[in-house]
Amino acid sequence: MLGRVLDGRYRIERRVARGGMASVYEAVDLRLERVVAVKVMHAGLGEDGDFAARFVREARAAAQLSHPHVVAVYDQGEDDGTVFLAMEYVPGRTLRDVVREQAPLPPARALALVEPVLAALAAAHRAGLVHRDVKPENVLVGDEGDTTTVKVADFGLAKAVSATSNHTATGVVIGTVSYLAPEVVVHGQADARADVYAAGVLLYELLTGRKPHEGESQIQVAYKHVHEDVPAPSATVPSVPAYVDALVARATSRDRDQRPADAGVLLHQVRRVAQALREGVSQDAELEADLRPTAPAAPLPVEVTADDQGLAAIVDEPPVTDRTQQIRLPESEPAAPSAPAPRGDRIRRLPAPSAAPRTTSPGRPRRRGPLLLLLALLLVVGIGVGAWWFGFARYTTTPSVLGLGQAEAVAALEEAGLEAEVGPAAHSEDVPVDDVVATDPAPGDRVLPGDVVVLSLSLGPExxxxxxxxxxxxxxxxxxxxxxxxxxxxxxxxxxxxxxxxxxxxxxxxxxxxxxxxxxxxxxxxKGRRPIEVTDWTGRQASRAEKALAGAGLEVTVERVFDDEVAEGVVISQSPAAGTLYRGDGVTLTVSKGPELVEMPRVIAQGKDSAEERLEALGFRVRVERSGQYLGLGFVLSTDPDAGTMVPKGSTVTLYLI
CATH class of the missing domain: 3.30.10.20 (Trypsin Inhibitor V; Chain A)
Structure with missing residues (x-):
């Protein structure tokens, strides 16, 4: 694409980003002479007519937005099968760079970055648009002097909300899994509250420097979004006030009815929290109670359809890892919890009592009822104890050793009953060289006694x-x-x-x-040597010609000759007279010295024939006249010009005879 001109207008200069369905290039709008960003659909996708049509519709939808915190869409077009958007170019970096370099951020700074994002989303929600892919990579941060400009980019996944269609493409969940709301994962439904959830996750990441849900695969992360609440930021950064925790909890509630209705409502709440931070409030029970969700989120019902059966089945059943065990009951007598069940097994339920009437021996008291009740109670207690032990009691948490030296970190982990191992080092802008920059598992994660914690030591700034x-x-x-x-x-x-x-x-x-x-x-x-267009200076003053040509970097050679017709100091000819030369090339100027001068000899008192012969030998033309004192002697009485005068060669000399 580099160097290509799209639609005869946009010259591609360099690629600045690459996404799942398109790449973004810095380009020059040749018509308006400005720098723009051009988003080009990947080759092959344009062959899908439905996909290309959606791309164009998304461009039109995004172009409806006019907001200072939204990247403007200028134009949309197609060039020889290449479908593209021309957008506002925002020099700078993305919010992902800010997270990578500066997080965890102070709460006030984090809210200051989130506020313009919410303002942009609020404008989109008022226009009936859902972004669907809110994440740090789609938030551009430009520094202009002392001010920071924040703009939300790539409304390319957004589409107009209608009463009849609020679903993604069949069988496809559009968006980045780390920021997907639970209802999007399960049902593919995305409204303004899905953007609110993503903005809440983004705020959590700014506050803590990490994503709330992590896993070895996208399926595991998606499962956690559906079945686990976003942790409180203060669990990772204890200095975060409780009312900021409540704000994150409200925005990321798994029950979308408990979230703010749209980004405009969340923006109002963010401004309330930011005001409290500016006033230095460390605790505000009333604000916290107002923000915190009123009830725990209920599990989302999973509706399995022909198109999303695979995804629904996955999020309905957690993956089994080496730290997750399931308890199954034998069909006969109760016993202690068994070994981990194979993947996919479920807790077996006791068979329901048979509907057939039971017979008893005549005359024996009926004692089986209390005995069965006792056995059931013991079974429940056993299950509870087993669940408590296997689910919680046997685990410990990874202590935080971030910022400690290797020896101190190893000692702290061994004191906690864990083993330490040094893994690959990593660069850090804040952690000194050879201090711990990260651990796996992370601080606060559940681990078993004796587990190995891998330390990553700092290499210092990269x-x-x-x-x-x-x-x-x-x-x-x-x-x-x-x-x-x-x-x-x-x-x-x-x-x-x-x-x-x-x-x-x-x-x-x-x-x-x-x-x-x-x-x-x-x-x-x-660009190579600079070409010099040569000007013909013939007939003009040689001093000016020499100065101009030498000033252009040319080597000037001057040849001076007598010329009876061209005045002294004027260029008679030039070589080369025209064309393109380069610095250091030579130009020759032929300059007139004027006519050649000859000294008029003294011929007074000489005879006419002798004087005439002498002058003609010097190149003069001779004219003879009688003087006013003419006596017929035939000798020269005077001349014009006088003897000793410098006269141009070939001039006429007049002899006056006596």
Whole structure:
């Protein structure tokens, strides 16, 4: 795509992002001479007529939004099978970069970043649009001086809400699993409250630096969204006030009826909490009670259809891992909990009493009722004790050793009855080198005594030196930057007398500069030698011609000759007289010295024939006249011009005879 001009208007400069169904490029709008972002559908998807039609409909829906915190959609088109959107270009980074580099954030800062996101979503909800894919990657953060601009991008998955269609494409759940509301996972239903849930997860991630639900697969994460509440941020960051916990709990309630009705309502609640933070309130029981959900979320009913049977079955049954055991009862006498059941087994229920009447021996007292009741009570107690032991009692939690040195962390884990093991190191902007930056399991996770906790030690800030790019081609420079974990930035073209066309002259930052990972490096690329258009200076002053040509970088050679017709100092001819030259090339100027001068000799008192012969030998033309004192002697009395005068060669000299 690089260098291609779409629809005769948008010249693709570089790719800035790649998603599941499209890539986003920085481009130049040649018509309006501005930088835009162009979202191009991946090759092959355009062949699906339904998909392409939805892409166009989404563009029209997104174009309806006009809000300072929404990335504007300018244009939509198709070029030789390539379907694209032209959008506002927001230089900067995404909220994912902010989470990666700065989280956990102070609550006030986290709310300040979420507030414009909610303002954008509120505008969309008022227009009847649901974003459906709220996540940090779709929130752009641009820094302009002392201000931070936040804009929500990629309403490409949104569509107009109607009374008859609130379902995703058949059999497909659209969105990122870490931010999907439970009802989207189970039923594929997405309304404004699904965006509210995603915004609540985003706030949790800003406050804690981690996602609320994690797992080894997307199915496990989806299961947790359906069956587990989002934890309180204060469980990870104890300094988070309780009313902020309540705000997150309300936004991420699994019961969508307990969530704010749309982003506008949540925005109002966020502003209330932000005001309390600004006033330095550490506890506000009234605000907390007002925000916290009023009742625990009930399990979502799973409706299995022909199209979503697989997903519904998965989220209805939790995956069995090495730390999850299920208890099954034998069909005969009760006993202690058995070994872990195979995947897919369920708790077996006791068979229902038979409807047939029971007979008793005549005369024996009926004591089986109390005995069965006692056995049932013992069975319930046994099940409860087993569930308590296998589900909770035998577990402990991983202590937090983040920020400790390796020896201190190992000692703390061994004191807690766990084993420590050092795993792969990781870079960190905040944790000093060789201190613990992360653990697996994470702090607070449930573990069994004797389990191994893998420590990840800090490598310190991730920094790279800009490689030397001078003399490389653009493709070679791009590859060199990618190998160094740096981004290829803008390309600026400049004339160069020493660097061949297409090669890199220099980089910005310059080679050897230490920068962050993924930092953009701009390159200056040679356009080759600057061409010089030669002007013909014939007939003009040689001094001006010499100055102009030398100033353009040309080497000027001046040849001066006598010329009876061209005045002194004027260019007679020039070589080359026109065309394209380059710096250092030569130009020759032929400049007039004027006519050649000859000294008028003294011929007074000489005879007419002798004087005439002498002057003609010098190139003069001779004219003879009688003087006013003429006596017929035939000698020269005077001349015009006088003797000793410098006269142009070929001039006429008059002899006056006596």
């Amino acid at each position: 920094r790279y030196d800009v490689p030397r790019l001078a003399g490389l081609s653009v493709d070679e420079a791009r590859a060199a930057l990618e190998e160094t974990n740096l981004e290829f930035g803008r390309t600026v073209e400049r004339w160069s007398e020493t660097v061949a066309e297409g090669e890199v002259i220099r980089s910005n930052p310059k080679a050897g500069t230490t920068v962050r990972a993924s930092a953009a490096v701009n390159v200056v690329v040679s």
